[in-house]
Amino acid sequence: MIGKALQPEITALIEARDFATLRDVLVDWEPEDVAELLSELADHDRAFVFRFLPHRLALETFENLEPDRQQELLKAMGREEVAAILNEMAPDDRTALLEELPGPVVKELLMRLTPEERAVAQTLLGYPENTIGRKMTPDYVAVRKEWSMREVLDHIRTRAESAETLTYLYVVDDRGILVDDIRINQVLVAPLEGRVAALMNETFVSLPVTADQETAAAEFKKYNREALPVVDSAGHLVGIVTADDVLDIAEEEATEDIQKFGGMQALEDPYLEVPLGSMIRKRAGWLVVLMIGEMLTASAMGAYEHEIARAVVLALFVPLIISSGGNSGSQAATLVIRALAVGEFSLGGWWKVLRREILTGLALGGILGVIGFARIGAWSLFSDDYGAHWPLVGIAVGLSLAGVVLLGTLAGSMLPFVLKRLGADPAASSAPFVATIVDVMGLLLYFSIAALVLRGTLL
Amino acid sequence: MIGKALQPEITALIEARDFATLRDVLVDWEPEDVAELLSELADHDRAFVFRFLPHRLALETFENLEPDRQQELLKAMGREEVAAILNEMAPDDRTALLEELPGPVVKELLMRLTPEERAVAQTLLGYPENTIGRKMTPDYVAVRKEWSMREVLDHIRTRAESAETLTYLYVVDDRGILVDDIRINQVLVAPLEGRVAALMNETFVSLPVTADQETAAAEFKKYNREALPVVDSAGHLVGIVTADDVLDIAEEEATEDIQKFGGMQALEDPYLEVPLGSMIRKRAGWLVVLMIGEMLTASAMGAYEHEIARAVVLALFVPLIISSGGNSGSQAATLVIRALAVGEFSLGGWWKVLRREILTGLALGGILGVIGFARIGAWSLFSDDYGAHWPLVGIAVGLSLAGVVLLGTLAGSMLPFVLKRLGADPAASSAPFVATIVDVMGLLLYFSIAALVLRGTLL
Numbered sequence: 044m045i046g047k048a049l050q051p052e053i054t055a056l057i058e059a060r061d062f063a064t065l066r067d068v069l070v071d072w073e074p075e076d077v078a079e080l081l082s083e084l085a086d087h088d089r090a091f092v093f094r095f096l097p098h099r100l101a102l103e104t105f106e107n108l109e110p111d112r113q114q115e116l117l118k119a120m121g122r123e124e125v126a127a128i129l130n131e132m133a134p135d136d137r138t139a140l141l142e143e144l145p146g147p148v149v150k151e152l153l154m155r156l157t158p159e160e161r162a163v164a165q166t167l168l169g170y171p172e173n174t175i176g177r178k179m180t181p182d183y184v185a186v187r188k189e190w191s192m193r194e195v196l197d198h199i200r201t202r203a204e205s206a207e208t209l210t211y212l213y214v215v216d217d218r219g220i221l222v223d224d225i226r227i228n229q230v231l232v233a234p235l236e237g238r239v240a241a242l243m244n245e246t247f248v249s250l251p252v253t254a255d256q257e258t259a260a261a262e263f264k265k266y267n268r269e270a271l272p273v274v275d276s277a278g279h280l281v282g283i284v285t286a287d288d289v290l291d292i293a294e295e296e297a298t299e300d301i302q303k304f305g306g307m308q309a310l311e312d313p314y315l316e317v318p319l320g321s322m323i324r325k326r327a328g329w330l331v332v333l334m335i336g337e338m339l340t341a342s343a344m345g346a347y348e349h350e351i352a353r354a355v356v357l358a359l360f361v362p363l364i365i366s367s368g369g370n371s372g373s374q375a376a377t378l379v380i381r382a383l384a385v386g387e388f389s390l391g392g393w394w395k396v397l398r399r400e401i402l403t404g405l406a407l408g409g410i411l412g413v414i415g416f417a418r419i420g421a422w423s424l425f426s427d428d429y430g431a432h433w434p435l436v437g438i439a440v441g442l443s444l445a446g447v448v449l450l451g452t453l454a455g456s457m458l459p460f461v462l463k464r465l466g467a468d469p470a471a472s473s474a475p476f477v478a479t480i481v482d483v484m485g486l487l488l489y490f491s492i493a494a495l496v497l498r499g500t501l502l
Numbered sequence: 503m504i505g506k507a508l509q510p511e512i513t514a515l516i517e518a519r520d521f522a523t524l525r526d527v528l529v530d531w532e533p534e535d536v537a538e539l540l541s542e543l544a545d546h547d548r549a550f551v552f553r554f555l556p557h558r559l560a561l562e563t564f565e566n567l568e569p570d571r572q573q574e575l576l577k578a579m580g581r582e583e584v585a586a587i588l589n590e591m592a593p594d595d596r597t598a599l600l601e602e603l604p605g606p607v608v609k610e611l612l613m614r615l616t617p618e619e620r621a622v623a624q625t626l627l628g629y630p631e632n633t634i635g636r637k638m639t640p641d642y643v644a645v646r647k648e649w650s651m652r653e654v655l656d657h658i659r660t661r662a663e664s665a666e667t668l669t670y671l672y673v674v675d676d677r678g679i680l681v682d683d684i685r686i687n688q689v690l691v692a693p694l695e696g697r698v699a700a701l702m703n704e705t706f707v708s709l710p711v712t713a714d715q716e717t718a719a720a721e722f723k724k725y726n727r728e729a730l731p732v733v734d735s736a737g738h739l740v741g742i743v744t745a746d747d748v749l750d751i752a753e754e755e756a757t758e759d760i761q762k763f764g765g766m767q768a769l770e771d772p773y774l775e776v777p778l779g780s781m782i783r784k785r786a787g788w789l790v791v792l793m794i795g796e797m798l799t800a801s802a803m804g805a806y807e808h809e810i811a812r813a814v815v816l817a818l819f820v821p822l823i824i825s826s827g828g829n830s831g832s833q834a835a836t837l838v839i840r841a842l843a844v845g846e847f848s849l850g851g852w853w854k855v856l857r858r859e860i861l862t863g864l865a866l867g868g869i870l871g872v873i874g875f876a877r878i879g880a881w882s883l884f885s886d887d888y889g890a891h892w893p894l895v896g897i898a899v900g901l902s903l904a905g906v907v908l909l910g911t912l913a914g915s916m917l918p919f920v921l922k923r924l925g926a927d928p929a930a931s932s933a934p935f936v937a938t939i940v941d942v943m944g945l946l947l948y949f950s951i952a953a954l955v956l957r958g959t960l961l
Contacts, residue, residue, distance in 0.1 A: 305833050
């Protein structure tokens with residue numbers, strides 16, 4: 044199924060502009076594969092091939108294109124074609140398209156919808172971004188508890204074509220309030236004259252329409268459902284969200300967390316589609332903040348300028364020591380941020396984490412400290428780089444490494460908790476942020492230890 | 503629905519050991535919520551409450567518990583209870599449980615399964631870890647193309663109870679080879695005497711049983727399905743994978759990538775459950791590798807020891823310069839690793855990325871370089887820290903910042919491509935790894951620029 048788009052026959056047909064034969068080949072493809080093919084074509088070929096597709100396939104292909112490809116095609120189509128496509132798109136796909144367009148264009152497109160479809164689009168667009176309301180679809184099957192199985196099946200026949208899931212049916216009362224969910228298999232095994240009420244257990248899980256999309260991902264993970272119903276504050280059933288939409292949500296959330304963790308503002312679009320100016324702004328902001336923080340290292344080192352002048356050898360190990368602290372901090376921060384994000388523990392877990400990280404930090408610090416001492420010892424066997432007092436230098440560097448690694452581990456693991464407690468996003472305690480904090484503290488620690496160990500010899 | 507487990511009434515019932523009333527409350531709960539409650543109880547309470555649950559609820563609750571909670575409960579149960587639970591668990595949940603147990607225990611448990619269930623368990627366990635075979639379930643509905651709708655509906659009635667999805671039915675031939683998929687709504691709207699063959703379009707998407715689980719996540723994202731069929735190399739239908747299982751896979755994959763990006767080996771279990779020794783090993787490995795790389799900075803600085811001795815002021819800016827390079831590298835690596843992971847571009851995209859990153863790196867480097875120069879100028883208005891030659895020092899630091907930020911951007915963005923090309927995981931080009939490379943190069947750049955700019959004055 045994969046890589047179909049690259050078959051040489053297809054390329055040959057397009058080059059020969061034999062769109063009729065191409066259509067005969069494409070009718071046997073999945074719409075997702077046709078969309079992939081279209082994405083790889085030059086702009087003018089894309090519009091041509093698209094217009095040759097049979098109506099149904101064209102619609103489903105359109106739904107699977109990226110929003111900016113969709114916009115290009117809309118521009119290439121006549122008003123009536125545009126209206127036909129928009130009216131038949133699945134409501135959640137249509138919302139995704141309209142969200143990407145500038146305000147006036149959205150208004151113009153809404154005008155071309157039938158009154159019913161317009162109402163649906165406006166409802167979905169009315170919910171704030173990143174809420175479940177934006178991801179839901181009204182294409183579900185709702186039944187009434189006084190209905191017989193025969194009525195349910197008749198109703199399904201009228202709704203089946205557009206429904207996104209048929210595994211679950213939703214029971215609503217006469218005011219449209221969700222009262223239960225039933226599985227279609229219950230309907231299929233029940234007697235035709237039986238009532239919906241007989242299948243109900245009145246336990247169901249629903250999502251509030253204004254809840255954060257991240258919540259939806261967590262609920263799907265917990266309940267393992269193909270779809271979950273969405274209700275407004277009064278309990279009215281207003282839509283459903285399906286598991287495959289949630290897969291997209293989960294991926295977006297992970298991307299945002301990863302980007303923040305890398306030390307930048309999260310991008311809202313794919314990397315290659317972000318305009319260069321906005322890319323630079325989103326990265327420059329944090330880089331400048333981190334740089335200003337890191338300027339403290341120049342001040343910290345300035346305070347030890349005389350010591351450095353007397354024992355230049357101390358300066359040589361500055362990068363090694365501060366980067367080891369940064370690296371151990373980066374590890375600890377990653378682990379804690381991700382565990383908080385997937386809900387492995389919440390704020391109250393800080394104490395358990397701290398206990399583990401103290402032990403881990405001591406062990407890791409011990410290992411790195413010994414290696415640091417050994418490195419200086421080994422070099423001193425063959426060279427005079429570190430002078431006659433190399434054992435003292437080794438001790439100062441080894442102790443500092445141990446201390447700075449412990450420091451990194453503690454700062455990295457606790458900072459996400461502190462940020463969460465303050466109501467900020469724990470993912471903002473990025474690797475670079477933790478490293479900056481640890482750099483300054485590590486320098487002070489290193490020069491204090493060196494001053495103690497080397498007093499009377501080098502200093 | 504959320505936070506039910508913490509209601510004071512429940513705690514009161516457990517403290518009063520009134521398990522009969524508790525059961526009456528719990529029968530109205532979703533099994534997922536009961537599982538959450540059990541997870542929060544003390545070990546002896548858990549086994550008690552569990553044994554009081556009605557049979558069906560107990561089974562579904564059991565499926566929703568973490569594997570080690572399941573093992574504890576199995577230990578607390580008699581042989582027959584264990585056999586009953588195991589035989590009725592959904593095959594994919596049972597596989598997840600058996601995977602966590604030591605070999606001899608698995609063997610003993612397999613003995614308690616009925617021959618049919620044992621065959622299912624052994625098939626699922628026979629596929630290598632992280633393949634789709636481990637995540638699939640044989641609980642699907644397969645039909646034959648010569649069947650009438652009446653036969654299909656009769657067949658569904660016998661299979662409906664255990665089927666994980668009913669939205670799709672799978673058409674197989676007499677050798678069990680998958681030939682098509684049809685939606686249940688097509689069945690419901692077709693005449694009862696119509697044939698399956700009339701509904702078939704012979705286009706379908708399937709997953710190979712030996713494919714990586716990551717592939718499944720990508721295919722679900724592309725095709726937006728609730729479930730996808732799984733076939734062996736000969737095309738036989740062997741199971742289905744559902745979208746909610748894929749949600750778990752996607753989350754695990756993101757966690758692994760994030761942990762690698764933080765500069766460590768990925769953990770296989772949740773943070774709090776990893777034994778301390780294994781946690782330390784997984785973190786120490788990379789920390790030591792990075793430290794050994796970072797030792798090159800001591801050698802690089804050692805080569806400029808005389809310059810540092812003559813102009814100690816140069817040493818003060820070392821942390822600022824190398825960390826700025828590390829930070830810009832971390833940003834670039836994050837963006838590229840994630841874009842590669844979600845398939846935004848593949849290896850061939852390196853050229854487009856390089857072009858963007860050169861421009862971005864120049865802009866970011868320019869901004870940081872100017873700020874660095876301004877910092878030195880501002881301090882020099884009020885103090886004599888940087889001596890009479892401060893404008894030259896400022897120029898050396900500013901130019902070095904600009905260069906090192908560009909260097910970081912290029913190294914961070916290209917390294918993931920290099921790793922992918924070599925067949926390694928791009929996520930291994932972690933923030934610390936990129937920072938280490940940039941540190942060494944950045945130091946050489948800084949001291950070379952300083953030697954040029956300050957020759958004849960400070961040096």
